[in-house]
Every structure is written in C-alpha cells, then in structure tokens.
Amino acid sequence: MRVHYSDIEAAATRLAAVIDNTPLDRSQTYSLLSHNKIYLKLENMQRTGSFKIRGAYNKLALLSEQERSRGVIAASAGNHAQGVAYAARELGIPCTIVMPKTASLSKVEATRRYGAAIVLHGQNYDDAYAKAKQLQEATGLTFVHAFDDPDVIAGQGTIGLELLRQNPNLDAIVVPVGGGGLISGIAIAAKTIKPQIKIYGVEASGAACFRRSLDTGDITTLEAVSTIADGIAVKRPGNLTWDAVKNLVDDVFVVDDEGIARTMVMLMERSKVVSEGASASALAAVLTGHLPFTEKEVAVVISGGNVDMMLLSRIIEHGLVAAGRHARFVTTLPDRPGSLANLVAAVADVGANIVSIEHHRLSQSLVLGQVEVDLAVETRNEEHIEELRQRFLSLGYSFQMK
Template identity: 50%
Template sequence: MISIDDIILAREKMKGVVHTTPLDFSQTFSNISTNNKVYLKLENLQKTGSFKVRGSYNKMISLSESELQKGVVAASAGNHAQGVAYSSQMLGIPCTIVMPKGAPLSKVSATKQYGAKVVLQGNVFDDALAYALQLKEQMGATFIHAFDDDAVIAGQGTVGLEILEQLPDVEAIMVPVGGGGLIGGIALAVKEKNPYIKVYGVQTLACPSMKQSLVENQPVMVDSTPTMADGIAVKKPGLHNFELVEKYVDDIFCVDEMEIARTMLLLLERNKLLVEGSGAVSLASLLYQKVNFKEKNVVAVLSGGNVDVNFISRIIERGMVESGRYANFTLIVKDKPGELQRVLRFISDLDANIQSVHHDHFGKDIYPGYAQLKLALETKNQDHIEEIRLLLKNNGYVVGDSN
C-alpha cells in the first residue's frame, strides 16, 4: 500500500507538467446545499480535461530508462487515453492506445493529437483491454492501468494535497468513484494529514460497484445499466483501490440519472462550467442532500469535463426535461380555421415559450375533421407543465403525455 510520502513525491515530480487546478467557492450551490459552504475543485480544467493525467504521468516517470524506451500501452475509451497520451508526449516515449471501435471520434482524435498511436479493436472496452494486453507482451511495453496501480493512485492523490493547501479548514470532500484510483489517493493524502476530515465517495446508481464491494468486504463485479456518467461506470473496482477506500473513506453515496443531468445543467447555467456526468456526481450528492450535514466547508471534486460535442445538446435537453424546463405535448384538435391560433394563445397566456409546432392532418389516430398538434415548449418547472396540461384539458382538448 502506498504512503503519504509517495503522494508528496509525486506532487514534486509533476510540478510544471500538470496544473494546480482552482478551488472555486460557489455561493449558489452553497445556498442550495442546506447552507454548506461549497467549493468546487476544478479538475475539469486540468490538462487533457480530467484528473487522469496526474496518475498516468506519475506512473510513467517511475519507469526505468529501458522501460521508457520500449514505450507504454493502455486501453481506454475516454479520459485515461488522453492522460496517457499527453504524458507520453511530455516524456517523448512511444505510446499505443487501444480503443473500442465505437469510441467517440472526438476522443480518438484528441488522443491522436497528443501523439499516440490509436488502435481500434473490438466492440466493447473488454475487447480493447484484451488486445492491449496482447500488444504489451508483443512489444515488451509497459501497460498503464487506469486505476489499479500504486503509482497511478499516488498521482491522483495530489488532488488531495492541493485541496488541503487551498482550503486548510476543509471539513468534508466529495469524490466521484469508478475504479477507485482518485478517491483512494485523495482519502489517503487527506486522512494522513488530518484524520478528522470526512471523505465521501459518490457513484451512479447505474453502476455502484465500490459501494457493493464494501458491503461484501471484497471487490465484486456488479451489473450496470447505461449512464451519462460513463467515466465512472466501472463494474469492478481495483484491489489496491478497494483497500484504501475500506481504510480511509467514510461512506459511499449514489445519485441517479435525473440528479446528474440537472447538476450538469446547473453547472453550465450558474458557473459556466462544462462538466461530464462522472465529474458532476460529487456536486449532485450535495445538491440532493445525500449527506446529512449542514454549515460545513465542503469540497466537491469535479473530476473531468470531456463531454463529446455532439452529446452536449442532448445533455442540456435531458437536464431541461428533468427539471421541467422543456416539454412536448401532443394534442388532437378540430381541423378548422383559428383552432391552432386558439391553442397557441392558451399556451402564451401561461408564459410558456413555444419552440416548435408540427401540424399533421393525416395518421392512424387522426380522424376526418381533426388534426394532430405536436408542440415543443420551454417551461418553468414541473408545476408549470401541469398547469398547461390542465388548462388545455379544461378547454376540451385531448392531451397526450409530454416528453
């Protein structure tokens, strides 16, 4: 098991290579979070867009000269790939990243831009991982694990040292948890310096592997469902990481997809921060009162901001739908002059913003003399949506389910 000295040494070695990311106080989120003083650790502003570069760089500078010359291999479809590629570029060593064929083009392109050779293999991550391990043997290269490695964990732990320096009176830290490298390193660094600081992990309900592992007292494999927090959707935590979490972490909480989506949207609107789903779970746990404390100095680690450009609009729309800011209505109306104008007037009178209108006269559910309206509306909240629905029904319209 690593020690606090390993993390301190990692911090010294990576000075000038990775950013000391800002710790930003948020009055808005402090007010929402039952009057805790909420600070955001902005690892989404880290080089390569996430904390991953810390661990990968620390791992690589721990290799011998002969190991460096043979290069490194990693398997990843996301942030780890870019962290390893960037670190390799800084050290001037060969780097091969194996990614599944379905990896987002933006992430493939970003990894290549850092100078890595990208190999697309298999349809899922496990296929890419198996092939990466084969390449490691063929090339004699070093495999860089995404989380289950002491040097990687030590590198991630430097986030904890920065938090202690930036906010000496911190009382609790919320950390996203996937494989456990980030929280393992942070918890060790923080608890060895001040055991009274609480360190909590946050996972998605779609893949609560670390939480379930703690229940069963060993790393276990869990089933997972699709999640926008794909960066922490790790089905089985690492052994090294589990041991650190078991020793140092106070508890693990889970948030759902609705809570993640709303938090991502709030970060965009209120703080102008683009944060990926896996990075937003820490703040979501505070905004939705998963923890039972008040008036504490709390840090939420926003672990990454690499959101695929094509996915941003869907995330925003999902967040708006979940918070009642966007709704779709389907109505059957009489096909006569002035009927469309009447419907739109009802909606405008309730201060809903009409985004789009689709008027259809033909369809299996549309009888002669009637038409179907499909309306997309910008609304205020769920109560506003229900108010619109009730008004339309009370005026004789057949209203289909929204969204």
C-alpha cells in the first residue's frame, strides 16, 4: 500500500482547522427497516457539501512552493471540483477545473464562485479527465487526481478515523464507490484500528467498474456509464484504489437507479437530509437487503449533498412513483353530467389525493359521447395503488396506468 495509517493520521492533523467533524446520526427508521443499528455519517454537512474537501486540501497543502506557483488542474463531475477550488482559494493557488458538459449547473457555479477557471468538456468524468491531462501536459500545471492519489486517499481516510472515534463499536462501514478514493482511505484507517471491521462498497448498476473488475480478477474499463448518481459515474478503477479495494474491502454491492431515487426521497422525508445520488447509493444497498447479517452496528457514509435543484425535482417525482407514492390513470367516461364526479368520488373512497386531472373531448381514439380523463393521484404505497385500481375495476372503469 502506498498509503499508510500514519499518512491518514498526519492528514487529520493537517485538516483539523479546515474541515468539520461531521455528525454520526443514529437512525431508528433505517435500523428498523434493515434489522441493524444504522448510523448515518453526514458528509453532506461538510464544507463544500461533500467529503471531497478532505482529500483535495490534504493534497494541495503538501505541494511544494514551485508546484503551488504553477497552479493546479483537476477533472471532476462536481464535488472534487469544489473541494479543489476551495482548497486552492484558501492556499492562494491558481486553479483550473475541467468538468463534463453534463455536470450539474449548481456544481459548476459553486466551483466558479470558489475562484476556479472552468473548462467544460465531454459527456462524463472520463472525458473530462482526458482533457485535463491534455491541458496539464501542455501547461505544466500540477494535476490533482480525484481518487487515484496517495495524498487524496489519505485525506479521505480521515473519515475512517472519525467514525471509530465517534463509535468504537461499529461492526461495518458502507461506502459509495466511484473511483474508490473514499473507500480506500476509510478501509486503510478503519482496518488498522479495528481489523475485524467489515467494509462494504456500493456502486450504481450503470457504473459498476469495481464490481466488474472484481468479477474478472483485474482492472476492467466499462464501455459506457449511465446513472443518476453522477458522483460515482466512473468507467475504470484507479490503480491505487484497485489495490486497496481488492485487499481490504469485504464486498462491493450494486444498486439500480430506482433504488437510489427512492432512497433520496426517503432521506429527505424521514431524515430531513438532502443527499445526491452517489451518497444515497450506500443507504440504498442497506435498505434493499445487501448486508449479509443483522443486529450489527453499521455506519453508512452519506458522502455529499450537492444536487442540482432541477435534477432533484425530477428525482423526487421519479422516486415517488418508484415508491408507490404517485400514480397516473387514463380512462374514458361517458360525456354526461356526474361522470367525472363519480370518478373523483372513487378516488376519495380509498383515501387517495388528486394531484391533477385533465379532461379531453377531442381525440381520434374517442367515439362520440366519450371523454378521456388523465388522473394523477398521491398514494401511500404500492398496496394503496392496488386498492385504488381494484376500486376502479369494481365500478367498471377501463383504464391504463402511466
């Protein structure tokens, strides 16, 4: 290992006046749902809104005067960008960040406000990374890797120190995985302090490069990545992080975007926590039964909360549908007084709430004397949707669910 426990301890000292010791919050809700004692490590409350400031500041603080004077460059989908930009501003270092064109507008603007020069390039992190390396070679700037760097990994590992100081009884830590810097640092720190502790990683199914690499036995590059969790949308593990994960991480789970969206909604509703997709992935794995045990003390790293509000709105809507909290029915009714009132009464009978209703007389699919009604309703869960569906069937309504 190129990163040692002593490096993480030194990083903790270096970062003491820069970062916040974020809360480790016991959750009764998730404990009951998972049959374990669940604690949320709330790095969404960290400065810059994610854990990335830890590794970025540690890296920049260790640069030589010559490297500082030349300036730094990094590639990022957003959180590493903000961490590097913030650290560079605090340390007086010129900073350039290459971000994908698909990066969240809020993350781009936040990075710019920290004083970085922004270059938008490509459709994902890997495209931005290739461009940043090209610019680095042309300009002589110091490259600050998002995850495959010993100083960055050591900075992220300070979370492992904090976790076991906050709760020495932890049996396991569950961590979102993109390039692997966060889980590598946490695993090195936690397994040095407590060798028997379990470390689990979680990837999005549309960007599961570590799971694929573990299955094949060597580093594997994905052809493409596609996930709402942009912070962990990485095609290839790092070389350093691959070594750490295959040697120290007990397993890597995979969750789909449906589970991630549902968990983001649950975090907001139950815990009042705004989480981006990447950080919700770890809790999604816990809530979908991936842990191979019960009745253990488990920390789940909520790695960041920097989510674009427009994206968040769409994810909330999608998550509500996935969780059975929202449903849409399209049906035809006789075009006569009272027909619509009867349909509305059926919704009220089962305790559902109408969000919107559209009433159309003009459609090529309608026969004379019929109207089409498009009905969106709020429901409690899938069972409630089924109750409403059965109520409609019992009243003779023919409908489509959208």
